[in-house]
Amino acid sequence: MFQNNSNLAESLHTASGETPVIPAPRSSPLPPLQDTFGRTFDYVRIAVTDRCNLRCTYCMPEEGVEFRHRDEMLTAEETLRIISVLAKVGVKKVRFTGGEPTIRKDIVNLVAGAAATPGIKGVHLTTNGLLLHRYAKDLLDAGLTGINVSLDSMDTDRFMRITRRPGVDTVLNNIKLALDTGFQRVKVNAVFMQGFNEDELERFTEYTKDHAVTVRFIEFMPFDAEQIWSTGDHFTSAETIVARIKARYPDIGPAPGTRTEHHTFKVPGYAGKIAVIPAFTRSLCGNCSRIRVTADGSIRNCLYSDDEYNLRQVMRQGGSDDDMIALFRKAFADKAIDGYEAKKRSDAKVDITQLHRGSMTQIGG
Ligand code: SAM
Ligand code: SF4
Numbered sequence: 615m616f617q618n619n620s621n622l623a624e625s626l627h628t629a630s631g632e633t634p635v636i637p638a639p640r641s642s643p644l645p646p647l648q649d650t651f652g653r654t655f656d657y658v659r660i661a662v663t664d665r666c667n668l669r670c671t672y673c674m675p676e677e678g679v680e681f682r683h684r685d686e687m688l689t690a691e692e693t694l695r696i697i698s699v700l701a702k703v704g705v706k707k708v709r710f711t712g713g714e715p716t717i718r719k720d721i722v723n724l725v726a727g728a729a730a731t732p733g734i735k736g737v738h739l740t741t742n743g744l745l746l747h748r749y750a751k752d753l754l755d756a757g758l759t760g761i762n763v764s765l766d767s768m769d770t771d772r773f774m775r776i777t778r779r780p781g782v783d784t785v786l787n788n789i790k791l792a793l794d795t796g797f798q799r800v801k802v803n804a805v806f807m808q809g810f811n812e813d814e815l816e817r818f819t820e821y822t823k824d825h826a827v828t829v830r831f832i833e834f835m836p837f838d839a840e841q842i843w844s845t846g847d848h849f850t851s852a853e854t855i856v857a858r859i860k861a862r863y864p865d866i867g868p869a870p871g872t873r874t875e876h877h878t879f880k881v882p883g884y885a886g887k888i889a890v891i892p893a894f895t896r897s898l899c900g901n902c903s904r905i906r907v908t909a910d911g912s913i914r915n916c917l918y919s920d921d922e923y924n925l926r927q928v929m930r931q932g933g934s935d936d937d938m939i940a941l942f943r944k945a946f947a948d949k950a951i952d953g954y955e956a957k958k959r960s961d962a963k964v965d966i967t968q969l970h971r972g973s974m975t976q977i978g979g
Pocket of ligand 1: 666673711714740763764794805832836838902975
């Protein structure tokens with residue numbers, strides 16, 4: 615197991631924010647990144663910061679979490695190197711997430727660099743939407759394929775209660791701005807929480823009447839830095855959410871969705887779609903194609919596994935692209951069959967040196 619190690623030779627650290635030269639691809643393709651169960655991993659989610667301008671109660675405490683030191687964060691050059699290395703083993707899709715990716719001033723450069731990487735077919739962003747007006751047009755021009763905006767309530771007071779900050783109107787305006795700017799794939803992510811927003815199911819569904827977005831209800835997960843998961847019954851299963859949607863909209867029909875959007879529907883005549891994501895019940899593990907890289911440069915092979923593989927260390931100690939690929943292959947050779955098994959294995963490890971990240975902002979959502 616590769617442990618996190620902060621005593622590294624950090625001499626390669628630069629933060630110019632400029633797009634580096636992308637190395638040319640090799641002539642013969644390398645074998646894809648696969649696990650022992652035959653799954654192929656062609657989609658990387660990279661957290662580009664662990665910091666955020668909101669404090670969602672299901673994610674981060676008011677005081678924040680233990681943020682990594684600046685020197686421990688991947689630079690733009692390192693992030694783009696990881697993408698170009700992954701492209702060599704067949705990765706086609708990149709998502710920048712966090713923390714809040716739009717607080718990185720070089721987010722447009724990151725998107726441009728990823729989009730220009732040979733082999734990368736789609737570059738996506740998950741954002742809370744608060745700062746989107748600053749970058750929407752530049753992000754589209756830079757090659758961003760799609761935007762997921764997180765919004766858990768359309769009600770002013772409730773938004774404030776959930777995120778501990780004002781801003782619902784800005785987020786709603788920025789979703790519209792994303793559509794008006796010309797983004798073809800705009801999704802709205804709402805974490806579905808009993809006692810918080812379960813009564814907005816209809817409001818969100820009605821939003822798809824005139825807005826060509828996919829509203830995705832996401833199961834609440836226990837990555838809330840030990841805030842509200844343990845305090846009561848806030849979890850609702852994807853199955854129950856689907857049943858409630860069908861009860862309210864008996865005419866709703868299935869619609870095509872992505873690999874994670876197993877339950878996707880469209881109300882007849884509405885512009886957008888509704889999807890439900892079983893993020894906690896983990897019924898889609900068999901289709902998993904995701905690689906995660908944390909903001910401080912560790913590979914994670916599953917959201918529910920605490921195992922980490924220190925890619926930053928490999929890079930900063932002068933590792934070659936092949937060394938990086940070898941670490942990715944090791945991480946995915948170790949991958950458990952599903953999230954339940956991954957969690958069981960992590961819980962069984964009594965290893966105090968193991969880094970535990972209890973918030974989505976640390977893992978990279
Ligand atoms: N700040 C950006 C945002 O909010 O979209 C990107 C990072 S955020 C960690 C990524 C996604 O994780 C968001 O859609 C957020 O709602 C989701 N998330 C965070 N904590 C969660 C939890 N405990 N359960 C389910 N989803 C969670
Ligand atoms: Fe920030 Fe996103 Fe976490 Fe909310 S969910 S605190 S916006 S990182």
